[in-house]
Amino acid sequence: MHRIFKRTMKLQKLGFLVCLGALSLGQNVAGQSSPGQSPNKDQAYQKDKYALPRGKKLMLKDGTFQLVRSYERKGDRVRYYSVERGAWEEIPAALVDWDATAKTEAAEKSEEEAFASKVHTQEEANRIDTVMDVDASLQVAPGVFLPPGEGMFIIEGKHVTLLEQAGAEIRADKKQFFKQVLVPVPIVPGKRNVDIPGSHAKIRITSSNVEFYLREAPPDPVRSSPIEKSSRPGESGPEVELVRATVKGNKRLLESIKSFFGEQMEETRKTMSLQRWEIAPTVYRFTLGEPLPPGEYALAEILPDGMNLFVWDFGVDPASGAKAAAPPKK
Missing domain, CATH: 2.30.30 (SH3 type barrels.)
Structure with a gap:
């Protein structure tokens, strides 16, 4: 009986120790899990603390x-x-x-309106800065959007027109050629003219104050651009000149090139004041420095090897109701 009693006591002590160990383990687990939950509760508290209702x-x-x-x-x-x-x-x-x-x-x-205006300005700036897709439209003025695709666009008020490229030709000046033939000593320089076929451009405008936008695609050796160039393009952005053409018969003269002994000496063309602004990657804005009088014009890109023979031509007609200048009195 005494042995049985001692055995029973040992079993009771063992059971007590097992229960005590399990209880201690449970407390440790609970203690370990609470720190993991605490940050979430703190974050939720902080979020609720600062997320004030609007009113x-x-x-x-x-x-x-x-x-x-x-x-x-x-x-x-x-x-x-x-x-x-x-x-x-x-x-x-x-x-x-x-x-x-x-x-x-x-x-x-007032604060809400100022904040909304600031956000709108930032969004517009970010949108313009990230216009990389040549097929995406671009707002260039309130209510005026540049159509997708490459090309030179003319903005007249709210109207946007895509200018077509016309192929210019280089012809030898006949008068200068006859002078060279008549003079036996080669002291008369040669002269060539760059002109566009036709006396008038197809696209006509009546406003003397317009803007131009040139959109080019980023360089891609695989993709072919619809903008034609007579020689390799420049490396520092397009250098564009606005040339006033001189109508001669059924042609529009853009430039005269003088050469001597095969060396080019002088290029002569009538240019109008034009300023260039890069408003987005590969998108350029050109503004006039002076109003355009009625006449024939062409936007020509100046390439490292000379003027691009593919130009964007247009004409300026007198505004309706404009009075012609009176002849001077004798």
Whole structure:
């Protein structure tokens, strides 16, 4: 009996120790899991702490305010919907500082409008800076969008027109050639003319103040560009000149090139003042430095090897109702 009693006592002690160990292990597990949950709770608390509900401030004379969705004054009482408690409440109108409420509301409205304007400006700047796709439209003025694709566009008011390229030709000047034949000593320089077939361009405008936009695709050896060039392109962006053409018969003269003993000496062309602005990658804006008088014009890209023989031509017609200049009195 004594042995059985001792064995029973040992089993009871063993069971007690097992229970004690399990209890201690459970506490450790709980202690280990709580730190893992604490950051989430803290983050949620911080998020709730700063995520204030949106509403108006009903300023009180004691310097505090009620955050309300709306409010209305009824006699000597003010009824408002509390954003914090989500219910309609009433307080005496005498407790409300109406001047402070109006000033606070006006200040918050002004801040919201300024913030919205700032965001809009940043979005517009980011949108322009990231216009990399040549097939994406681009806003160049309020309500005016540059169509997708490459090319030279002319902006006349709200109208956008894609200019077509015309192929210019180089011809020997006949008068200068006859001079060279008549003079036996080769002292008369040669002369060649660059002209466009036809006396008038197809595209006509009436405004003397227009803008031009050139959109090119990023360099791609696989893709062929619709913009034609008579020699290799430049490496520092397009150098474009606005040339006023001289109508001679059924041609429009753009440039005269003089050479001597096979060496080019001089290039002569009538150019108008033009400024270039890069408004986005591979998108360039050209603005006039002076109004355009009626006449024939061509936008020519100046390449390292000379003027591109494929030019964008257009004509300026007198505005309707414009009076012709009176002849000088004798």
